[in-house]
Amino acid sequence: MANVVSRAALFEAKAERAASRRNRLLATPALVIIGIFGVLPLLIILVYSFLEAAPYGGVQWKFSTDAYLNFLFQQDIFDDTLQFTPDFLIIYLRSFLFAVVTTVICLLLGFPTAYFMATRTPAQRNWWVLLITIPFWSNLLVRTLAIMFIIRDEGLINNLLMGLGVIEKPITMLYTNFAIQLGLLYSFLPFMILPLYASLEKLDFRLVEAANDLYATRRQALWRVIIPLSLPGIIAGCLLVFIPALGAYVTPLILGGGIHLMIGDLIAQQFGSGRNWPLGCAQALILMAAVLVALYFYVRNTSGKVQHG
């Protein structure tokens, strides 16, 4: 009898092993493609960041930490001493500031919108979600272009204001920090609304009724019940806005006009006119480190929440 049981168990274990082997095999093509053409390139830029720049782009296979040194210091042309040059650091800090402002304003606009959507009837909700999903998936370049058309010197806003006689000369908005900030907000607002909505949609609104029964005002219910319960969605939305905003490339390229740089353009520049690939790789890795820090806080904050249900 015991023999039969153990044999059956053996058979089952064997079948399970075969299933696991099959499942691993099924995942292999996707993992191989991402592994070779997605993960390996990241390792290559790690190696490249410790090499010397070749004069016409590319790298020379000589170990060097110049790329990281050059991030903060420039060699003095006259006496070869290293001078502290905060140019790159300033661009990083400015990008960080842009990303933070974008995240905060997107949250302030996105939360009420997502909440309003979540409290509609199911049929209305579907339309609202589609309405936000379309810009979410629309071409970022084209959407940035649309902003450019509106804020140009001869764009809609200036034409309107001049037509009304409010101003005599066009207000310069394009190629300013304002233009970049506006473009980032416009680009990433849907990235905040959708995760917030996903979290608010699942909210148990009986809790709001309970708060109301206990004489909470609507604002109190908002601050003491709704917002704490939707915190995972708020964090997810903030991250989905903050990370792409920090590494934004298209927005500053088109609306900053190459005058006001963000990290994204700075990195691309090293691979183009700058012809310093190792420096570009080092700058990319420093950005990656910032992203990993943000992701770490996300994981730390959400793993605690999940346990409470």
Add this chain to the structure above:
Amino acid sequence: MADPRNVDIKDQPGFRTIAIICVGVLYVPILILMLFSFNTGSLVTHWEGVGLTWYGSALLNEEFHNAAKNTLIISTTATVVSTICATLAAIGMTRVKPWRGLPAAFMVINLPLMVPEIITAVATLSFFALIAGAFGLNFGIGNLILAHTVFCIPFAYMPIRARLEDMDLTLESAAADLYATPWHAFRRITLPLLVPGILSGAALAFIVSFDDFTITQLVAGPGQTTLPLYIWNQIRRPMTPEINAISTILLLVSILFVSVSFLIARRRAK
């Protein structure tokens, strides 16, 4: 003041206004851009008359043809390859007994979503430069197809995985009880139920590939212009409403695919 008894306690004052403003802000710029694509005048912002002049000039433009052809080749191939890979991976990774390396596999699949695009772009550029220099390997437009496939996989994967998670497991065991082999159960039960997820995933993969600018711009070799790159080249010249016409076409393609993906997902929810 409204009578408090008639007010839905869930409503928060002012939220409706903010929601309407948000939708307005999101749509007004793109609607204006679309509107001006029907302008017959040659200035981007000065209105002269309604017509399809610039659509005509775009459609007759040789460069536009090339860009459209490249875009379709890249997006279609990347969509097909990534959707197949994502489907297989989702089946092997969803609701299965955890196999060794499964958590790492999740990380790899989601990696393209977590790395900022500009980093992926320069990394891919460095990678292709390295294999071209070291082994003389250059896949031509294949470089772009491979780069696109990588970031399309997680987008195709998400809806397929969601569909698998929602699926009723009892159907498969019912098939097994009726002496269906695992392959038969998969072919006749699981796969047909999975089709909406696969289509939805393919639609998303197509959009992200079709619209990609950052990675394409850095990885593309000479002559490998796609539609977003063509638009970028136009921006740097004196602009005509042709750019509005082409932008409108791009937006309409996105809207079409989003709506298809959305409708498929909604049918599922019912």
